[in-house]
Amino acid sequence: MIPFIDLKAQYSALKPDIDLRIQAVLDHGQYIMGPEVAELEARLAAFSGAKHCVTVASGTEALLIALMALDIKPGDEIVTSPFTFAATAEVIALLGAKPVFVDIEPDTCNLDARALARAVGPRTRAIMPVSLYGQPCDMDAINAIADAHRLPVIEDAAQSFGAQYKGRRSCNLSTIGCTSFFPSKPLGCYGDGGALFTNDDAIAQAAREIRVHGQSKRYVHTRVGVGGRMDTLQCAVVLGKLQRFEWELEQRAAIGARYDALIDAAGIDRVKVRPDRSSVFAQYTVFVDDRARVQGELQAAGVPTAVHYPMPLHLQPAYRETSPPALPASESAATRVMSLPMHPDLDHALQRRIVQALVASVRPRTPESDARPAELDAAR
Numbered sequence: 001m002i003p004f005i006d007l008k009a010q011y012s013a014l015k016p017d018i019d020l021r022i023q024a025v026l027d028h029g030q031y032i033m034g035p036e037v038a039e040l041e042a043r044l045a046a047f048s049g050a051k052h053c054v055t056v057a058s059g060t061e062a063l064l065i066a067l068m069a070l071d072i073k074p075g076d077e078i079v080t081s082p083f084t085f086a087a088t089a090e091v092i093a094l095l096g097a098k099p100v101f102v103d104i105e106p107d108t109c110n111l112d113a114r115a116l117a118r119a120v121g122p123r124t125r126a127i128m129p130v131s132l133y134g135q136p137c138d139m140d141a142i143n144a145i146a147d148a149h150r151l152p153v154i155e156d157a158a159q160s161f162g163a164q165y166k167g168r169r170s171c172n173l174s175t176i177g178c179t180s181f182f183p184s185k186p187l188g189c190y191g192d193g194g195a196l197f198t199n200d201d202a203i204a205q206a207a208r209e210i211r212v213h214g215q216s217k218r219y220v221h222t223r224v225g226v227g228g229r230m231d232t233l234q235c236a237v238v239l240g241k242l243q244r245f246e247w248e249l250e251q252r253a254a255i256g257a258r259y260d261a262l263i264d265a266a267g268i269d270r271v272k273v274r275p276d277r278s279s280v281f282a283q284y285t286v287f288v289d290d291r292a293r294v295q296g297e298l299q300a301a302g303v304p305t306a307v308h309y310p311m312p313l314h315l316q317p318a319y320r321e322t323s324p325p326a327l328p329a330s331e332s333a334a335t336r337v338m339s340l341p342m343h344p345d346l347d348h349a350l351q352r353r354i355v356q357a358l359v360a361s362v363r364p365r366t367p368e369s370d371a372r373p374a375e376l377d378a379a380r
């Protein structure tokens, strides 16, 4: 079976750097808030272009702390996408606030700024776009709507660290950017980790306090907080991985472009990346009909696939009660998206094998096949 994400290949390439970094932590023994924490924050802030980086226990924790730093309260509304990992909406609900779901663009699967404009109301307190699959949303349009209503924007950049939008880095495109270092993310650690980014000194200060139980100094609890630190060992792992991160981003772009060419040549529908931005391809995702069959056939051919996500959040039992009745683009995407193996060490030969298996399973869509599906089905 081809690996879906090859963390072993990455580790063998980076072993000296990562081992050295981990050993340094074992030697100094400062497992909580050790020197690697501040070092990583400085490196990531410089990389993103944001003034502040605050590392935290996970991507989920980053989103939660971002909302807490903005003082989100019960009854507040946060406008977001339903086509995302549950964590995006979960943190809103955890604070007693209400996620207001708006539909996505069918081709990028990212939040549709036009739908967003219609959803902002008197109780809206923030907007939370999700840079899905590694591609930022149309942040200029989203920030313009936010500015008109004096609302903060939190980018859920769990999947997009390293991506660019009009020359700026994801995580530095709005009031706060939140990312995840979950092992399978484009920049991952070997456990849980995350970070939030901002140019706002007061938000950064609030986030730093909230991640240590709301303390401004030891045993002075200025505000309600959480136990939300990223531990030193995980920061050390990310520092080790930064050694070839730029190369990995180049690889991801090249592998994504190669997939695009092969998949377009086969006439298969895929998630599109807009020309004014880049994707880091946390997932490389195509649209297929009859997905369960296609996945089964690819599995049999040794090609693993995954679905991100099979049910939009507005239809999930936990969120159904307060949600709009229908968000057609999200519902359609949930039935058709399928992600292919994607990682920086994916070589040409494997990529060709993956696409060959896909093409063998999917009937290519052409104007003729759209006009005569029955005949073509019979000819398969």
Ligand SMILES: Cc1ncc(COP(=O)(O)O)c(C=O)c1O
Pocket: 058, 059, 060, 061, 084, 085, 087, 088, 130, 156, 158, 159, 179, 180, 181, 182, 192, 193, 194
């Ligand atoms: C879009 C999105 N938001 C939030 C998260 C949560 O990140 P974590 O798993 O680090 O808590 C993830 C990742 O799993 C994600 O993909």
